Amino acid sequence: MDTDLSGLRKFVAPEFVFGPGSSRLAGQYADNLGIRKVLLVTDKHLMECEWPSRVMDSLAQAGVGYTVFHDVSPNPRDNEVMDGAALFRENDCDALVAVGGGSPMDCAKGIGIVITNNRHVLSFEGADNVPRPGPPLICIPATSGSAADISQFCIITDTRRKVKIAIVSKAMVPDVSLVDPVLTTTMSKALTAHTGLDALTHAIEAYVSNASSPVTDLHALEAIRLVRKHLVTTIHEPDNLDARMGMSLASTFAGLAFSNAILGAVHAMAHSLGGKLDLPHGQCNALLLDFVMDYNFDAAPEKYFKIGKFLDAELNDEMSYEEKKHATLEAVRALKRETGVTGSLADLGVSAEDLKLLTEHALKDPCMLTNPKSPLTADIESIYEKAR
Amino acid sequence: MKRRDRENDSGEQRQKLMGLGNRSMGKSYYPELQRRLHELESFRDLLNRINDTIFIVDAHNGLILDMAGAAELMTGCPSHQLMGQAFSEILPHHVRKHVTNLLSSERATLTMETEFNCPMCEGRVPTPVEITIQFPEGDEGDRAVVVARDISERKQAEEEIKRYSEELEIRVKQRTRELDQANEAKSEFMSFISHELRTPMTSVLGFIRIMRKKLVKSIYPSVQTDSPKVRRNMDQVLQNVDVIIAEGDRLLQLVNDLLDLAKHEASKMEYHMRISDLNRMLDRAMAAAAGFFDDSEADFVQEIPPGLPPVTADDDRLIQVILNLLSNAEKFCKEGTITLRASVEGAYAVICVEDTGIGIPPALHKAVFDKFTQVGENHQKIKQGTGLGLPICQHIVAAHGGKIWVESTPGAGSKFFFTLPILGGRTEI
Numbered sequence: 093m094d095t096d097l098s099g100l101r102k103f104v105a106p107e108f109v110f111g112p113g114s115s116r117l118a119g120q121y122a123d124n125l126g127i128r129k130v131l132l133v134t135d136k137h138l139m140e141c142e143w144p145s146r147v148m149d150s151l152a153q154a155g156v157g158y159t160v161f162h163d164v165s166p167n168p169r170d171n172e173v174m175d176g177a178a179l180f181r182e183n184d185c186d187a188l189v190a191v192g193g194g195s196p197m198d199c200a201k202g203i204g205i206v207i208t209n210n211r212h213v214l215s216f217e218g219a220d221n222v223p224r225p226g227p228p229l230i231c232i233p234a235t236s237g238s239a240a241d242i243s244q245f246c247i248i249t250d251t252r253r254k255v256k257i258a259i260v261s262k263a264m265v266p267d268v269s270l271v272d273p274v275l276t277t278t279m280s281k282a283l284t285a286h287t288g289l290d291a292l293t294h295a296i297e298a299y300v301s302n303a304s305s306p307v308t309d310l311h312a313l314e315a316i317r318l319v320r321k322h323l324v325t326t327i328h329e330p331d332n333l334d335a336r337m338g339m340s341l342a343s344t345f346a347g348l349a350f351s352n353a354i355l356g357a358v359h360a361m362a363h364s365l366g367g368k369l370d371l372p373h374g375q376c377n378a379l380l381l382d383f384v385m386d387y388n389f390d391a392a393p394e395k396y397f398k399i400g401k402f403l404d405a406e407l408n409d410e411m412s413y414e415e416k417k418h419a420t421l422e423a424v425r426a427l428k429r430e431t432g433v434t435g436s437l438a439d440l441g442v443s444a445e446d447l448k449l450l451t452e453h454a455l456k457d458p459c460m461l462t463n464p465k466s467p468l469t470a471d472i473e474s475i476y477e478k479a480r
Numbered sequence: 481m482k483r484r485d486r487e488n489d490s491g492e493q494r495q496k497l498m499g500l501g502n503r504s505m506g507k508s509y510y511p512e513l514q515r516r517l518h519e520l521e522s523f524r525d526l527l528n529r530i531n532d533t534i535f536i537v538d539a540h541n542g543l544i545l546d547m548a549g550a551a552e553l554m555t556g557c558p559s560h561q562l563m564g565q566a567f568s569e570i571l572p573h574h575v576r577k578h579v580t581n582l583l584s585s586e587r588a589t590l591t592m593e594t595e596f597n598c599p600m601c602e603g604r605v606p607t608p609v610e611i612t613i614q615f616p617e618g619d620e621g622d623r624a625v626v627v628a629r630d631i632s633e634r635k636q637a638e639e640e641i642k643r644y645s646e647e648l649e650i651r652v653k654q655r656t657r658e659l660d661q662a663n664e665a666k667s668e669f670m671s672f673i674s675h676e677l678r679t680p681m682t683s684v685l686g687f688i689r690i691m692r693k694k695l696v697k698s699i700y701p702s703v704q705t706d707s708p709k710v711r712r713n714m715d716q717v718l719q720n721v722d723v724i725i726a727e728g729d730r731l732l733q734l735v736n737d738l739l740d741l742a743k744h745e746a747s748k749m750e751y752h753m754r755i756s757d758l759n760r761m762l763d764r765a766m767a768a769a770a771g772f773f774d775d776s777e778a779d780f781v782q783e784i785p786p787g788l789p790p791v792t793a794d795d796d797r798l799i800q801v802i803l804n805l806l807s808n809a810e811k812f813c814k815e816g817t818i819t820l821r822a823s824v825e826g827a828y829a830v831i832c833v834e835d836t837g838i839g840i841p842p843a844l845h846k847a848v849f850d851k852f853t854q855v856g857e858n859h860q861k862i863k864q865g866t867g868l869g870l871p872i873c874q875h876i877v878a879a880h881g882g883k884i885w886v887e888s889t890p891g892a893g894s895k896f897f898f899t900l901p902i903l904g905g906r907t908e909i
Contacts, residue, residue: 220501
């Protein structure tokens with residue numbers, strides 16, 4: 093690139109409808125977009141809930157046809173995307189509706205660009221590498237964490253290389269997102285915790301990102317505050333709609349922040365773990381978060397202190413840097429403990445032999461580019477070792 | 481990669497991540513729509529280059545909603561003027577009233593031939609077209625797709641073929657008339673021969689026979705002279721008279737045969753077909769042929785089994801054939817054996833006349849049945865026939881549904897066969 097644009101900041105957000113019952117607008121939006129038949133992408137687990145069928149009813153009422161595709165794994169795979177695209181073509185669909193967590197939504201994003209560009213999904217790997225946007229995409233999140241309904245990210249597992257590839261493009265931003273907190277009430281305690289900490293990680297990484305901006309900071313900090321306020325409640329009171337709304341909002345804010353400020357080492361390392369060992373993304377993030385913060389801390393101490401404050405850490409001006417850092421990290425660890433996300437990478441089956449390759453992949457992940465510090469191989473390996 | 485390059489590369493990647501890449505824009509379908517629109521326009525342009533015309537017609541009110549192709553060439557009217565007009569307007573008056581029915585047809589596809597013309601133009605020659613009306617199913621309401629093809633060339637070709645066949649018919653009629661005339665002329669000629677040759681010849685022969693009789697019975701006995709010269713002259717006169725009689729007979733035979741053949745060829749020969757007993761017919765033929773062998777050295781043998789099946793035949797004509805074959809055999813076989821045979825093969829009776837005479841060269845096996853072909857023209861001693869006997873035989877046998885042919889080896893003799901279908905088909909013997 094000839095011109096240095098690194099000082100510029102951009103903010104892209106999809107049209108979204110927030111609030112209980114917004115998912116019922118699926119049919120209306122599909123109709124407004126001129127859609128005749130959608131491929132409804134969800135997952136097997138979610139099919140046991142009423143949410144996909146509610147969306148189907150809404151589509152049917154608006155006279156929009158649909159074909160359901162639910163062969164999507166927790167970390168969506170390249171072959172699943174290609175299968176979905178084939179089903180899309182076979183059934184003459186003209187748009188996508190994703191109902192679920194990050195996996196179905198990312199899968200739907202992948203299907204969309206495969207359809208319009210007629211290429212394999214892995215060929216879009218990287219940033220700004222999507223020539224044509226996919227067909228209209230309506231996202232209806234059933235978790236409050238991934239913010240795939242807001243972000244320009246799409247993470248797909250390359251099953252042959254065993255790595256997660258990131259497709260980052262403004263063309264991956266959905267046309268409409270219907271953020272309906274009611275859908276998150278059926279999440280299990282563990283899923284609520286993992287996705288909630290994922291949202292927290294999004295917010296923290298976006299806030300300390302070297303591409304952050306006042307606009308993204310605003311969203312990031314508010315997301316952190318909301319997670320601290322509502323996450324534990326949602327775990328203990330799954331049907332507490334106020335808390336669920338708080339977490340949905342937190343996830344949305346975090347999404348707006350990280351989609352534009354991008355992420356950091358936690359995500360780079362979590363993607364590497366997820367690709368190699370097929371581990372739950374939110375949990376990986378949560379296990380790595382405080383260790384990465386520890387490593388990054390001196391690159392943005394003031395920002396980290398602010399994060400600490402938003403996480404209810406007792407910080408004052410009389411405290412030394414180390415004291416404040418300790419209090420901040422302790423606030424994160426306290427939240428992890430309260431949400432029941434303890435344990436280590438070793439508990440998830442990560443062995444010492446895995447670390448070299450995990451580090452290699454993590455360093456290549458695009459999220460590493462906006463980490464406040466540029467880590468070396470040894471740094472990353474050390475963080476993995478500590479988290480293990 | 482050098483560190484600096486890596487840094488540059490990372491910087492570029494980071495900018496792209498942040499949405500500052502070259503193509504980074506919020507999702508927009510406009511470029512895609514533009515591309516599709518361009519595709520559609522190119523396609524329409526392509527459609528407008530074809531020789532056919534496609535009309536989209538509202539099936540309810542019959543108005544032209546859209547068109548592509550060669551509308552202007554076919555109707556003589558610019559497309560924009562036709563748009564929104566009633567489709568029926570470009571059709572001939574007598575077809576217009578049926579358009580409503582056509583457009584509300586239940587059938588999936590209709591094809592018909594008609595003509596297109598501009599409703600606004602005067603004096604334009606209509607374009608003959610073949611139109612196919614289809615009713616595609618879709619959510620765009622009831623629309624008929626009319627595809628029209630210019631069939632001027634086909635029509636022209638059809639006209640030409642029609643004209644050619646008419647011409648041909650006229651020529652055939654003319655030729656038939658000419659042939660009829662020729663036939664008539666031939667008949668007249670035959671009748672002329674009949675009257676102008678046969679009648680006088682009959683008189684000549686009648687009178688010469690009377691003269692000979694009178695010469696032999698009364699004039700010569702009353703001549704009393706010992707002059708050898710007179711006697712010699714008297715003998716000479718008698719011999720000359722005999723030559724006149726013989727040649728006269730031959731001439732009369734020739735005329736008769738010619739007339740006969742002419743009748744056969746004109747299919748005017750009358751046959752009196754009846755169920756015939758072959759054995760009796762063959763007996764009659766042999767009785768009639770008895771005289772042939774009076775002066776002959778050849779032996780005449782017959783191998784005719786009793787109880788031959790009946791045939792449908794004109795006995796007199798068949799006897800004529802057998803006599804002809806026997807007389808030919810006698811002519812060419814002065815010594816040796818002449819055999820008349822009859823047998824049954826399958827659905828046919830086979831009659832055969834075999835001789836051990838001079839035979840016929842293979843080249844002439846077919847030609848002997850042509851008019852005026854004679855074998856043994858070099859054998860001056862052989863009594864000349866008319867050369868019409870076998871062609872006449874062939875006509876007669878054919879009229880009976882049979883075939884006639886010869887098998888012969890020069891120097892060893894000839895076998896003339898002819899077949900007759902047995903009454904009632906196959907009969908076992």
